[in-house]
Amino acid sequence: MTLFSTDHKVIGKQYIGLALFSVFLGMLLSLVMRFHLVHPDTKVRLFQMLWPEGAPGGQMTPELYLSLMTMHGTIMVFFVLTTAPQSGFGNYFLPLQIGAHDMAFPVLNMLSFWTTVLSLVTLLLAFVVEGGAPLSGWTAYPPLSGLGKITGPGQGLGQDLWILSIAIFCVASLMGAINIIVTVIELRAPGMGYFDMPLTCWGWFVTALISLFAFAVLLPGGVLLLLDRVAGTSFFIPGGLIVNDQVQGRSGGSPLLFQHLFWFFGHPEVYIAILPGMGVISTVLSVFSGKKVFGYKAMAVAMLAIGGLGFVVWGHHMFISGMSPYSSVAFSVLTMAVGVPSAVKTFNWLATLWGGRLRFTAAMHYALGFVSLFITGGITGLVLGQPGLDIYFHDTYFVVAHFHLIMGVAAVFAIFSALHYWFPKMYGRFLNERLGKIHFFLTFVGVYAVFVPLHFAGFVGNPRRYPDFKEYEFLKSVTGLHMGVTHAAYFLAAVQLIFLFNYFWSQRRGAVAPGNPWGATTREWTDD
Amino acid sequence: MTNVARTGQTLLVVASSMLFAAVTSAMVVRRGIGGDWVAPELPVCVWATAVLGPLASWLVLRGWVRGAVIAGGLLVVLQVLVLAELRMAVIGEAFLSVLVGAHALHAAAGVAALARWGERAGLFWHFVGALWIYVLFLFGVWA
Amino acid sequence: MAIAILIAALAGATLALFFQPRWWFPEAISAHARAYDAHFLVTLCVIGCIFVFAQGLLAWVIFRYRDRGQAVTGSDGSSALEIAWTSATAVIFLGLALAGQGIWAGVHLEGSDPRALHVEVLAKQFAWSYRYAGADGAFGRVDVKQIDDAGGNSFGIDAKDPKGKDDLTAAVLRVPVGRPVELHLKSRDVIHNFFVRELRLKQDVVPGMTIPLRFTATKTGTYEVPCSELCGLGHHQMRSSLVVMTEEDYAAWLAEAQQKVVLP
Ligand code: HEM
Ligand SMILES: [Cu+2]
Ligand SMILES: [Cu+2]
Numbered sequence: 001m002t003l004f005s006t007d008h009k010v011i012g013k014q015y016i017g018l019a020l021f022s023v024f025l026g027m028l029l030s031l032v033m034r035f036h037l038v039h040p041d042t043k044v045r046l047f048q049m050l051w052p053e054g055a056p057g058g059q060m061t062p063e064l065y066l067s068l069m070t071m072h073g074t075i076m077v078f079f080v081l082t083t084a085p086q087s088g089f090g091n092y093f094l095p096l097q098i099g100a101h102d103m104a105f106p107v108l109n110m111l112s113f114w115t116t117v118l119s120l121v122t123l124l125l126a127f128v129v130e131g132g133a134p135l136s137g138w139t140a141y142p143p144l145s146g147l148g149k150i151t152g153p154g155q156g157l158g159q160d161l162w163i164l165s166i167a168i169f170c171v172a173s174l175m176g177a178i179n180i181i182v183t184v185i186e187l188r189a190p191g192m193g194y195f196d197m198p199l200t201c202w203g204w205f206v207t208a209l210i211s212l213f214a215f216a217v218l219l220p221g222g223v224l225l226l227l228d229r230v231a232g233t234s235f236f237i238p239g240g241l242i243v244n245d246q247v248q249g250r251s252g253g254s255p256l257l258f259q260h261l262f263w264f265f266g267h268p269e270v271y272i273a274i275l276p277g278m279g280v281i282s283t284v285l286s287v288f289s290g291k292k293v294f295g296y297k298a299m300a301v302a303m304l305a306i307g308g309l310g311f312v313v314w315g316h317h318m319f320i321s322g323m324s325p326y327s328s329v330a331f332s333v334l335t336m337a338v339g340v341p342s343a344v345k346t347f348n349w350l351a352t353l354w355g356g357r358l359r360f361t362a363a364m365h366y367a368l369g370f371v372s373l374f375i376t377g378g379i380t381g382l383v384l385g386q387p388g389l390d391i392y393f394h395d396t397y398f399v400v401a402h403f404h405l406i407m408g409v410a411a412v413f414a415i416f417s418a419l420h421y422w423f424p425k426m427y428g429r430f431l432n433e434r435l436g437k438i439h440f441f442l443t444f445v446g447v448y449a450v451f452v453p454l455h456f457a458g459f460v461g462n463p464r465r466y467p468d469f470k471e472y473e474f475l476k477s478v479t480g481l482h483m484g485v486t487h488a489a490y491f492l493a494a495v496q497l498i499f500l501f502n503y504f505w506s507q508r509r510g511a512v513a514p515g516n517p518w519g520a521t522t523r524e525w526t527d528d
Numbered sequence: 529m530t531n532v533a534r535t536g537q538t539l540l541v542v543a544s545s546m547l548f549a550a551v552t553s554a555m556v557v558r559r560g561i562g563g564d565w566v567a568p569e570l571p572v573c574v575w576a577t578a579v580l581g582p583l584a585s586w587l588v589l590r591g592w593v594r595g596a597v598i599a600g601g602l603l604v605v606l607q608v609l610v611l612a613e614l615r616m617a618v619i620g621e622a623f624l625s626v627l628v629g630a631h632a633l634h635a636a637a638g639v640a641a642l643a644r645w646g647e648r649a650g651l652f653w654h655f656v657g658a659l660w661i662y663v664l665f666l667f668g669v670w671a
Numbered sequence: 672m673a674i675a676i677l678i679a680a681l682a683g684a685t686l687a688l689f690f691q692p693r694w695w696f697p698e699a700i701s702a703h704a705r706a707y708d709a710h711f712l713v714t715l716c717v718i719g720c721i722f723v724f725a726q727g728l729l730a731w732v733i734f735r736y737r738d739r740g741q742a743v744t745g746s747d748g749s750s751a752l753e754i755a756w757t758s759a760t761a762v763i764f765l766g767l768a769l770a771g772q773g774i775w776a777g778v779h780l781e782g783s784d785p786r787a788l789h790v791e792v793l794a795k796q797f798a799w800s801y802r803y804a805g806a807d808g809a810f811g812r813v814d815v816k817q818i819d820d821a822g823g824n825s826f827g828i829d830a831k832d833p834k835g836k837d838d839l840t841a842a843v844l845r846v847p848v849g850r851p852v853e854l855h856l857k858s859r860d861v862i863h864n865f866f867v868r869e870l871r872l873k874q875d876v877v878p879g880m881t882i883p884l885r886f887t888a889t890k891t892g893t894y895e896v897p898c899s900e901l902c903g904l905g906h907h908q909m910r911s912s913l914v915v916m917t918e919e920d921y922a923a924w925l926a927e928a929q930q931k932v933v934l935p
Contacts, residue, residue, distance in 0.1 A: 063904040104532050137901055143878060144861040144903060151796070151861060152903045178539045186532050212539065216546035223626065224554065233622040235558060238879025240815050243796070243860040247815060252562030252619060255862060255877055257554060264550075289736065292747035320864070322877045325779035329772060336768035343760040344753070346725065351752065353732045355745020360737070365674055368733060372678050375725045376685070379718040382767055388774035389711055392696075392871050395864065395899045441677065448681045456694035461868035463899045466907035474697065474868070474895055481694060 004114070006106035011113050012092030013426065016419075018117065019084035020503075023412070024496070026075040029068045031493055034486040036060050038479075040468035053153075054132050065467035066135035067154050071127070073138035074162070077269065078169055079120055081411050085276035086211070087112070087176050089418050090204040092426065094180060096524035097198050099189030104182040108175050115172035123165035126158040134159035137465060139266070142236040142258050143243075146228040150243050163226045170219035173211050180208035189523075195300065198522045199293060202300045203279025206307040207272050213311065214268040221261035228253070256323055263314035270407045271310045275303055277414025278345060281367045284417050285349055287520045288364040289356025295348045302341035302348075309338040319387040320394045328387040335385040342378060346371065361518070362436025366417035369444045370410055376448075377405030380455065395465070398458020401451050409447045416440070416499070423506065424513030425524055431506045439498040446492030453481050453488075537651040544634060548627070548659065552666065555623045568620045570668055577606050578664050581657020584642075588650045593642055600639040600653070603660070607632040627663045634659065675733040682726035686719070700869040700890040700915065706774050707871040714767060721763075778872065783885065784851040790844065791855045793826055794863035794876045797905030799896065800825045803839040805929065811835015818859075839928055845914045847921035848891050854884040864900035867913050875900050888915040 002010055032047070043058035054064030091109065095102055103109045126133040131153040136145040140162065149156035184205045188197070197205075224235040232250075236258040239251035286293040293299060315323065315331030349371050358364065380402040383389050393399060416439075423431045457478045462469070469475035469482070516525040559565045580603040587596040607628050614621040614628070638656040641649035688694075699705045791802040791810060804810050811834040818827035828835040846852045856865055858878040865884065866873040869892075874884045898909035916924065 061904070062907065066901070066904065066906075105536065135901075135904060141862055141901070144901065174543050178536060178543070181539055182532055182535045185535050212543050213546050216543045217550040220547055220551045220554070220626070220630070224551075227616065227622065227626070231616040231622075233616050234562075234564075234619055235554070235622070239564075241860055241878055242815060242818060245820075252558075252564040253879070254558060254561055255879065257557050260557075261550065261554060289745075290743045291745055294746070295748045295753050297748075298753045320873050321875045322880055322882045325775070328775065328779075332771070332775075333765065333768050336764040337761070339764050340757060340761045343764075344757050347752075347756045350725075350728055350732055351745070351749075352747075353736060353745075355743065356736050357738050357741055357743050358733060358736050360672065360674065368674055368678070368729070371729055372681070372726060375722065375729070376682075379722055382718050382764065383711075383714055386714070386768060386771035386775075388707070388771045388778075389714060391775070391778065391873050392707065392711075392868070394873055395901075441673070444677065445681070448685070452685050452688065456688060459695050461697065461866070461897075463866070463897050463907075465901045468907060471908045471910050472895055472897055477693060 004110055006102075006110045008091045008095050008103045008106065008109060009426075011109050012088055012090075014113050015083055015088035015091060015116070018113075018120065019080050019088055019415075022075050022079035022083070022120065024500075026072050026080060027493055027496065029072040029075070031489060033065060033068050033072065034489045036065055037468065038483050038486045040470060051127075051132065060467075062467040063135050063153050064132065066137075066465065067133035067158070069465060070135060070137050070162070071123070071133050074123060074166075076408060077138055077273070078166070079116075079123075081273035081407065082169075082173065082269070083116065084415050085280070085411060085418070086180075086204060086207050086272065087116070089200075089280070089422070090180055090207075090276060093422065093524055094183060094201055094204050095187070096527070097201050097522050098184065098187065098192060099523055099527065100183060100187035103179050104187055105179050109179055112172045112175040112179065115168060115175065119165045119168035119172060122161055122168060126154075126161040126165075129157040129161065131156045131158050134162045139262060140225070141262075142225060142228060142253075142255050143238075143241060146225055146237050146258075147241075147243060147248060148229055150246060160226070160229065163222050163229075167219055167222045167226070170215040170222065173215045174219075177208040177211035177215070180204055181212065184208075195297060198279070199282040199296065199299055199303075200276070200279035200522075202303050203276040206303045207275045210268045210272055210275075210307050210310065214265040214272065217261060218265035221258065221265070224261075225258060256318070256321060259318055259321055260314070263317045264311070266317065267314040268307075268310045270403070271306055273407050273411045274414075275306065277370070277411050277418075278303065280414050280418045280421070281349065281370050282352070283520075283522070284363050284367040284421050285352045285371075287421075287518050288359045288361055288367075289353050290359070291352060291356045293348070294351035294354070299345060299348055302344050305341040306338060309334065309341070313338050316385055316387075316390070319390045325387075332385055332387050336382070339378070339381060339385065342374075346375060346378075360437075361420070362431065362433050362440060363417045363420035365437055365440040366413045366420065369440060370413040370417060372444075373405055373410045373413060373447065376452070377402060377407075377410055381406065392461065393458055395463055396458040397454045397462045397464055400464050401454035401458060404451050404454075405447070409451065416443075419503070421518070422524075423510075424517050427507050427510070428513055429506055429510030430513050430517070431510060432502050435498055435502040439495060439502065442495040442498070443492065446488060446495060449488035450485055450492055453485055457481055533648055534651060537649070540652060541655045544655070544659070547630065548662070551623070551626055551630070558619065558623070562619060564619060566618060566620050568614070568618070568624050568667060570664070574606075574610055575664060575668065577603055578661050580606075581653075581660045585650070585654045585657050588642065588647055588653060591647065593646045596653070597639055597643050600635060600642065600656075604632055604635045604639060607635065624667055627666070631656075631660055631663055672734065672737050675730040675737075678726055678733070679730040682722065682730075686723070689719075696871075697868050698890070699871065700888050700892070700894070701871075701886055702889065703774065703777050703886065704869065704871040706777065710771055710774055713770065717763065717767060778885070781885070783853050783883065787851040787853040787885070788846060789853050789855065790846070791826070791857065792844070792865060792876070793857050793859060794865070794898070794902075794909075795825070795859040796861065796903050797898070797909040799842070799844075799865075799898075799909070799911035801841045801844045802826050802828075803841070803925075805837030805839055805932070807834060807837055809834045811838050837929065837932060839925075839932055841928065843912045843914055844896070845916055845921060845924060846888060847918045848888055848915050849918075851885065851887045856882045856884060861902050862900050863898050863902045863909065866897055866899040867894055869894045870913075873899055888913075891915045891917055
């Protein structure tokens with residue numbers, strides 16, 4: 001029975017399917033949000049049909065907007081960026097590239113996938129329970145997330161389900177991480193050393209190591225938060241609170257403690273999202289410039305450095321949180337230091353292209369687009385990494401622009417690149433190259449049009465997580481900007497249909513691919 | 529034990545250690561700033577359970593897996609009894625509950641693994657036994 | 672080929688946006704805010720150069736090495752280059768980190784000014800209130816049980832404490848121009864955030880903590896205070912104002928407001 005198959009290739013495809021479903025769902029949610037931001041008073045019948053409680057008479061309430069935002073962020077981060085690059089492509093290609101028959105623990109592998117499905121179902125259930133989905137964002141800071149319904153609709157059962165979903169996801173990711181690490185350590189083909197592995201394998205290996213430590217911290221963080229909600233403990237809830245005129249009988253807890261636990265996971269999480277993509281991009285750039293990757297060893301070492309340093313910079317998310325200003329100084333220096341290996345990788349990619357003979361396949365287009373987006377999204381990190389400057393930009397649209405470019409869109413471009421590159425291996429047929437390139441050009445223009453202007457809303461000081469901007473005089477100046485961004489988002493979403501069509505059509509009708517269509521040298525193409 | 533099984537268990541041990549380290553550091557921080565810390569009292573009979581882990585390990589090494597399963601199972605049952613006594617509203621006891629609960633899950637998994645795979649799951653069990661001593665030590669001496 | 676042109680064009684369009692006057696920082700109204708702007712400009716120049724250099728190089732390499740049937744020539748590694756660009760970026764990045772510490776230190780690492788006007792700031796879902804110590808210069812004790820929003824006692828000033836008798840509470844933050852101000856930020860329920868764009872200051876307000884925030888405004892006017900940490904469904908409406916007044920206006924306001932203090 002293929003549904004519960006233990007074959008790594010099937011499981012890889014299942015993960016990719018799950019991510020594909022999630023990314024389109026997350027995108028649809030973002031369109032609804034973008035619509036509401038520029039038409040806050042327009043009544044929409046569809047909203048009322050979908051969310052009778054959240055949009056009475058079709059008028060979207062602020063709590064509905066915030067719950068869509070929470071679900072959008074959570075779905076994108078966990079079920080797209082943590083799932084497709086690592087568990088999807090990693091499962092499918094890691095064993096092939098190191099010459100193993102399968103993953104080290106095939107049954108565990110199957111269980112990880114279905115645990116992930118369970119986690120997604122749990123999350124989506126939050127939409128239909130009383131009060132709807134939680135409104136505290138993908139970061140779920142207590143006390144907002146720790147006191148139940150009293151802090152807002154969606155903060156009751158919806159928030160419980162959200163925490164439960166994340167806890168289940170942690171378990172699934174830990175199982176997946178152990179599987180990948182053991183596979184790399186024990187199942188490499190005879191004679192293949194660590195530094196003989198393709199960089200893709202390095203990406204999956206380092207990502208699995210990061211996951212092992214990061215999710216092992218998020219899991220207890222989630223459990224403690226859940227206990228604060230259901231068992232009346234005071235891990236994160238201080239004493240003397242009065243919410244909605246009701247005195248809360250807690251004492252001594254620390255909201256900042258949760259933030260430390262969350263970001264100890266949260267910062268490494270962005271590397272979980274991007275490192276496998278970096279591996280893919282290195283491979284694609286090298287294959288289509290007809291050269292080896294420039295500085296292979298430096299690239300592998302840079303990944304390890306990013307993975308390691310990634311665990312000591314979490315405080316840059318907390319510069320404004322009220323933690324000790326002295327620790328901000330330390331976190332800031334470390335943060336700028338972790339930027340160095342990322343910049344080194346960019347230079348190595350450019351040097352890989354240098355002196356080559358570039359073949360502009362669709363996969364190559366996405367890879368080059370990735371590099372451009374990585375630069376654009378990366379340099380703003382040099383602003384946010386300085387606590388003195390973050391003091392203005394924290395929680396503004398500048399941050400939204402920064403993380404969408406570097407973590408969201410860049411990682412999604414890596415997924416597109418990987419799909420075009422490996423599709424012939426996965427389905428024996430090509431994705432249509434012409435459609436692929438058209439999709440690339442339109443998407444590339446679209447993401448710049450959506451996310452670059454948002455930096456400027458940040459310059460104006462536009463706070464994020466606002467369902468509308470009506471209350472403030474100073475936000476009148478960004479009305480036009482947001483209108484433009486929303487239209488660009490419609491455009492961006494519409495052109496994704498090209499990809500969707502290509503993906504399903506080519507599985508059955510695409511041009512039949514030979515065994516090694518790109519002239520690659522890694523084992524998934526050359527073995528057989 | 530195959531290499532794959534050994535490496536897999538080692539990584540599980542790493543992940544679990546990280547998890548317990550996270551709870552421990554949360555506890556250190558929370559105790560430092562809360563101002564409402566009261567150390568939970570551990571009755572002597574709880575201390576006595578410390579021997580069950582090593583006892584089961586010894587039995588595994590002697591090849592008497594069934595005995596180890598019984599000793600491990602007894603530990604889990606006693607842990608559940610301890611949990612029932614703890615009050616969540618008192619922060620020290622809440623942390624103890626989390627650690628005992630997390631450990632009970634590990635111990636139950638360890639017992640199941642011993643029952644299923646016998647000595648091959650020994651590595652994980654040795655860790656579980658040591659971890660329990662760590663938890664008791666944490667509360668008996670430090671808290 | 673086309674992609675090289677597109678990358679260059681998009682990078683150019685991004686740069687061009689910096690030359691529109693509309694979407695930019697508001698006027699700076701303190702010495703700190705001006706120092707902030709100066710350092711931001713330095714940072715912007717540095718990252719702007721990196722941006723132009725990197726995107727330009729990318730576009731050029733794509734153009735230069737497009738497939739024209741040429742032989743592949745480039746090398747696949749060079750320790751000298753790796754060392755060169757690793758140390759160059761390390762110097763630039765860490766240099767920026769160090770250069771930026773000054774403005775951070777100015778806000779958070781300097782001690783409190785003895786002349787400072789102390790104001791307590793209380794955030795709750797979804798409103799702000801401010802408390803002045805009154806003529807005796809001392810804040811009265813607070814007691815959560817005496818909190819009474821409708822009766823004008825959001826802080827819960829303890830009626831039994833004589834120090835609290837002259838405490839003054841207000842819904843708008845008024846301060847005299849040129850005088851150091853020290854805010855003491857508190858929250859009663861969830862995390863909020865106090866943000867004044869013109870001061871280039873932002874600070875989370877965390878329940879269970881009292882967090883100081885210091886500034887000296889140098890220009891009179893009324894400035895909006897948007898809550899900037901997600902605090903629930905009214906987050907986007909949790910608005911307040913900072914009014915910077917001349918010394919005389921401030922004194923006049925204070926005298927009048929002080930008269931109206933109803934003893935709780
Ligand atoms: C079609 C493209 C996308 C659009 C138009 C879009 C739009 C948005 C909008 C409007 C917000 C809310 C901003 C706010 O109110 O603070 C948001 C938040 C967010 N988005 Fe996206 N997004 C897109 C793609 C992605 C992708 C690919 C990711 C993957 C990382 C992502 C991750 C997030 C996260 C993590 C948040 C924060 C949620 C929170 O504040 O809790 N988005 N996005
Ligand atoms: Cu981070
Ligand atoms: Cu707020």
